[in-house]
Amino acid sequence: MENFTTMPMAMRGSVGIVGRTMRPFAVIATTGLLAGCQSTHSALQSAGREAREMAALFWVLGAAGAIIWTVMMALLLYALYFKPRIHAERTASLLVWIGGLAIPATGIVVLVIYTLPMMPSLRAQAGQPTIEVVGELYWWRVRYRLSDGRVVETANELHLPVGQRTDLALTSPDVIHSLWIPALAGKMDMIPGRTNRIALEPEREGRYGGICAELCGESHSFMRFEAVVQSPDALARWLGAQAADANPPATPEEKRGAALFHETGCGACHTIRGTQAEGRSGPDLTHVGSRERIAGGLLPNNQGTLAGWIAASQDLKPGNKMPSFAVLPGDDLRALAAYLAALK
Numbered sequence: 001m002e003n004f005t006t007m008p009m010a011m012r013g014s015v016g017i018v019g020r021t022m023r024p025f026a027v028i029a030t031t032g033l034l035a036g037c038q039s040t041h042s043a044l045q046s047a048g049r050e051a052r053e054m055a056a057l058f059w060v061l062g063a064a065g066a067i068i069w070t071v072m073m074a075l076l077l078y079a080l081y082f083k084p085r086i087h088a089e090r091t092a093s094l095l096v097w098i099g100g101l102a103i104p105a106t107g108i109v110v111l112v113i114y115t116l117p118m119m120p121s122l123r124a125q126a127g128q129p130t131i132e133v134v135g136e137l138y139w140w141r142v143r144y145r146l147s148d149g150r151v152v153e154t155a156n157e158l159h160l161p162v163g164q165r166t167d168l169a170l171t172s173p174d175v176i177h178s179l180w181i182p183a184l185a186g187k188m189d190m191i192p193g194r195t196n197r198i199a200l201e202p203e204r205e206g207r208y209g210g211i212c213a214e215l216c217g218e219s220h221s222f223m224r225f226e227a228v229v230q231s232p233d234a235l236a237r238w239l240g241a242q243a244a245d246a247n248p249p250a251t252p253e254e255k256r257g258a259a260l261f262h263e264t265g266c267g268a269c270h271t272i273r274g275t276q277a278e279g280r281s282g283p284d285l286t287h288v289g290s291r292e293r294i295a296g297g298l299l300p301n302n303q304g305t306l307a308g309w310i311a312a313s314q315d316l317k318p319g320n321k322m323p324s325f326a327v328l329p330g331d332d333l334r335a336l337a338a339y340l341a342a343l344k
Helices: 009-035 049-082 089-115 118-122 232-243 252-263 303-316 330-341
Strands: 130-135 140-145 151-155 157-161 166-171 177-180 188-190 196-200 206-212 224-230
Touching (some): 049 089, 130 157, 130 177, 130 188, 151 232, 157 166, 157 232, 188 196, 224 232, 252 330, 303 330
Parallel strands (some): 157 224
Antiparallel strands (some): 140 151, 166 196, 177 188, 177 206, 206 224
């Protein structure tokens, strides 16, 4: 068999054309394989109805693209190796009309007919439970409106019932954000002055990562959250616990931290229900100790990371609205963190 260096120059050019043509598709195929890796952020590891249907659509469109690419490569090889001559005008015209118009138009119509029926069933519908999600710089405010009229507000965690559709009302007070939970659904923009809606129907319990999918500022990549899918009974118990006032500090360190919280003005920005802290510009901290992560999903939640966040919030997440309190002594930072960590 001839190697590349012994091929005639014309054939080398043909091989080069085929190689350059196939290279982008090889990159796309490799990227697709990597995207399928196990991850709480993977759109191909679907755990919700919309994500499942979008994954099916991905595979259908991918298969259609592969078939089209295969046919085109076959035609290219046919023209290069089997019939390397000028075709008759009538034959060329037929190829243009059939291959360039009839087949692509038919394929587009078929795909549109396949995809359009999905859209109405995946949109929010009146009468479903509504959770309000507000995209802030750079964190997520989440409100649950209970049947008795009470409002439960948390941050950076979205709790959903498995097997039930829930309507999310999305907005933003500052810049455009976009909520995306790849394992559950597609993304939806959050636009200042407008409320967009999306319906989620989780099909499997677990914790699934969410991100902001719209460039919103210097700490955009640190704007994360978790969607917690649980049974309706477990969700009801969680909401009941979250609706309660904060537990009073128990240990001397926690009591010192509670005093420092008020003395340093933290209550001007944060709410802790059952105390004098009623600030609205920052996250509600009534049960901050019960959350898995802090700082807009950036850090795990424990006493050490709470103290680090208080001391260096601007270093960890530049541009967020919370100032760094590096001037506080280490003992004060630990006391504040102990108090917050105990707010379960």
